[in-house]
Amino acid sequence: xxxxNLSVIRELMxxxxxxxxxxxxxxxxxxxxxxxxxxxxxxxxxxxMIIEIGxxxxxxxxxxxxxxxxxxxxxxxxGLIPVLNKTLSEFDNVTxxxxxxxxxxxxxxxxxxxxxxxVSVCANLPYYITTPILMHLIESxxxxxxxxxxxxxxxxxRLAAKPGTADYGAITAVIGYYGEVRKLFKVSAGSFVPMPKxxxxxxxxxxxxxxxxxxxxxxxxxxxxxxxxxxxxKTLSNAIGAKLGFSKAAVAEALRSLGLDENVRGERLSVSxxxxxxxxxxNN
Ligand code: SAM
Numbered sequence: 001x002x003x004x005n006l007s008v009i010r011e012l013m014x015x016x017x018x019x020x021x022x023x024x025x026x027x028x029x030x031x032x033x034x035x036x037x038x039x040x041x042x043x044x045x046x047x048x049m050i051i052e053i054g055x056x057x058x059x060x061x062x063x064x065x066x067x068x069x070x071x072x073x074x075x076x077x078x079g080l081i082p083v084l085n086k087t088l089s090e091f092d093n094v095t096x097x098x099x100x101x102x103x104x105x106x107x108x109x110x111x112x113x114x115x116x117x118x119v120s121v122c123a124n125l126p127y128y129i130t131t132p133i134l135m136h137l138i139e140s141x142x143x144x145x146x147x148x149x150x151x152x153x154x155x156x157x158r159l160a161a162k163p164g165t166a167d168y169g170a171i172t173a174v175i176g177y178y179g180e181v182r183k184l185f186k187v188s189a190g191s192f193v194p195m196p197k198x199x200x201x202x203x204x205x206x207x208x209x210x211x212x213x214x215x216x217x218x219x220x221x222x223x224x225x226x227x228x229x230x231x232x233x234k235t236l237s238n239a240i241g242a243k244l245g246f247s248k249a250a251v252a253e254a255l256r257s258l259g260l261d262e263n264v265r266g267e268r269l270s271v272s273x274x275x276x277x278x279x280x281x282x283n284n
Contacts, residue, residue: 003059003087004032006193012057012087018079020194025126026077028056031191035124038202039063041184042122042148049114053101053123053133056080058087060124065091072113076100101133106140119143124150127196131155131171138178138207148184148204156183156201163270170229174222176271179207213275220244221278228266228274235263236277246284254280 002008009028013019020026029035038060042050048068055061055073057080064071071094075084084096095113097104110119121137121144130151137147151159154167159175160183161167175181184202189195215221227243228236237251252262258276260269269277 001087002032003057003062004030004035006030009057009193012083016079016083018077018083021077021079023128024077025054025128026056027127027192027194027196029059029124029191030193031187032059034187034191035060035063037185038122038124038148038150039067041202042204043068043118043120043146045118045145048118048120048145049110051106051109051119051121051123053121054126055084055096056124058084060122061088061094062091064122065094069093069117070113071095072097072109074099074101074104102129102136106137107142110142118145120145121147121149123148127152127155134171134175138175143209144207146204146206147179148202150187150200150202152196153186153199153201156186156203159183159203159205163273164268168267170225173225173229173269173271173274175205177211177213177221177275179205181205213272215275215278215282217278217282220282221275224278224281225266225274228269232266234265236266236269237262239266240281246281250281250284254284 046068049070050064050068052061052064052071052073055075061071061073073094074097078098081098088094119142125133157167158169158171160181161172182204184204187200189199223244224240227239231239237248240246240251241248254277255262255264257280
């Protein structure tokens with residue numbers, strides 16, 4: 001069964017008495033090469049357990065199940081469960097869980113199913129909730145090998161941006177703290193049904209075993225990043241001073257001690273700069 005074929009998708013959904021649910025960000029892939037490419041490039045170890053978020057009717061799930069040891073697919077839409085039971089019936093290495101991923105204890109899920117093998121995430125994410133899902137995964141405490149996700153092209157550009165560019169933002173610095181981000185390829189809006197308004201792209205995050213830079217106070221580090229990008233038009237000294245209650249002079253002094261100009265803006269700072277700045281300020 002070609003799960004990217006438009007007639008097959010429509011027929012499966014009609015049989016189940018369901019239609020596309022906009023509130024769940026349902027845009028299903030109709031270009032067969034894309035799920036193949038995503039599955040092929042999402043992680044290096046075939047002996048992996050893959051967590052998929054939002055299997056839809058299962059086009060990516062089937063590609064993952066035929067390559068990797070185990071797949072756990074988490075789907076919020078109850079109406080899709082009978083469809084998935086049918087389309088994935090040939091695979092005995094897939095477990096479908098009908099749940100909102102944001103309500104799932106990811107650590108407990110991994111402890112229950114992974115049996116010590118490497119774990120990665122691979123998903124065509126629902127766009128209404130991309131960033132919260134990424135943060136939920138990354139903050140779960142699970143040591144994922146990689147997280148590969150299809151997101152809106154502009155979000156992909158943000159995730160993979162370099163410091164000093166227009167796309168560089170808080171999410172770039174926060175995710176960059178946990179791992180290395182690569183944009184794999186772009187996917188045109190015409191590859192989905194219903195067709196979204198914008199193009200998409202696939203990004204892969206390889207999580208660090210050992211983070212190269214670790215702040216003394218992670219909360220302060222995160223707050224500094226938040227302040228830096230919430231008040232983008234201000235210099236960093238003004239933004240951090242205003243938001244976090246440090247004196248402008250103390251921030252300027254900390255920046256100078258790192259060899260940075262006191263009038264620098266947040267988007268110029270790399271993750272390591274943010275870590276050093278946070279450490280310089282944490283005893284103030
Ligand atoms: N994987 C399919 C594909 O590539 O064709 C479908 C991807 S579609 C963009 C997003 C999927 O995520 C939908 O199946 C939707 O029902 C599901 N979804 C949306 N919100 C979810 C949530 N909070 N938890 C789990 N699944 C969710």
